[in-house]
Amino acid sequence: MNIKENELDKNFNHKKKMVKIKQARDKLMKNKNQEKGLIIVHTGLGKGKSSSAFGMIMRCIAHKMPCAVVQFIKGTWKTGEKDFLIKKFSKECNFFVSGDGFTWDTQDREKDINSAKIGWDKAKEYILNQKIRFVLLDEINIALRYKYLDIDDVTTFLLKSKPFMTHVVLTGRNADTKLIEISDLVTEMNLIKHPFKKGIKAQPGIEF
């Protein structure tokens, strides 16, 4: 068999396989016809928890779905995404900064608790506003982990008061198991390789 025939064979077999995959996929997708506002969690030690939520905000703006961000913890950190949304898309996306910085920078538990509570009040306001279709609670898992916010308050509110079609995304490492239990979509970002280990610092575009 020469090379050309071999290629033709490969093309033919590929088509047979893809027809089968397509049939299986169509069957699978036939039952996926419901729409629902999701409770989404991004957790794990890897990168991409906040950035993928901001990627979804890009999608929401494109689809003309009004959205909102409450940024816990990171507060004073100057990030590209905050700049971008506040300067260019303040109509499309509400942006509220509640944190005063990382816990190890503020070193002030009382102040951190107060900031977290103000952030959570704003979060509830955004979520209850039915015009807003997508609410990102960035790094809220950190505030929950330090018990600045009560996990039962948060899960009860999401389960009982979130409008049916509103999506809420909660990010941050060490997501509470109670939160994972009530969520619809949970992704764990795992670190396989990280350049910090090789002395590379946090860089614009990548980490902030």
Added chain:
Amino acid sequence: MNIKENELDKNFNHKKKMVKIKQARDKLMKNKNQEKGLIIVHTGLGKGKSSSAFGMIMRCIAHKMPCAVVQFIKGTWKTGEKDFLIKKFSKECNFFVSGDGFTWDTQDREKDINSAKIGWDKAKEYILNQKIRFVLLDEINIALRYKYLDIDDVTTFLLKSKPFMTHVVLTGRNADTKLIEISDLVTEMNLIKHPFKKGIKAQPGIEF
């Protein structure tokens, strides 16, 4: 001990702990002073591979770092991120669509190979253009997995021809181990819970 004293104790212990964390962190960060264009991989079966790369593009635009996207495979799929970038940020971000759709939709290996090769040529052009600081090769891992592109061609080019300060992000499940070996930052997105399993369809803002 009454409740108020207990809280004061907690605040005091928190501060002591945070001062220690801050010291450890400062020491750790002191050696992280290098900047370098990174080879970044987002892989795994979970969500967030493409969306976090698009979140990084939001960061790049904010930092006035010109960027580019080559979209392999997803091609004809109408996504929010494509609309958003093409309509609002065509100056800041080049966008090239090389794929004709999912492999199970095209069912045409020869056409898929041709599209992948055109995409890879464009990718090389973007990467070699030193004005462009960040290049996203979305879903290229799929093209590599089906051997539409040669893994050695891709890794050799990235290692030998990528300008030192240019970041390149490669997304898609089943990243080749040869690619992981040469990368600086690798994140695996794992699926913990997915609403597809409960009959919820792909929704705007979330999946596209």
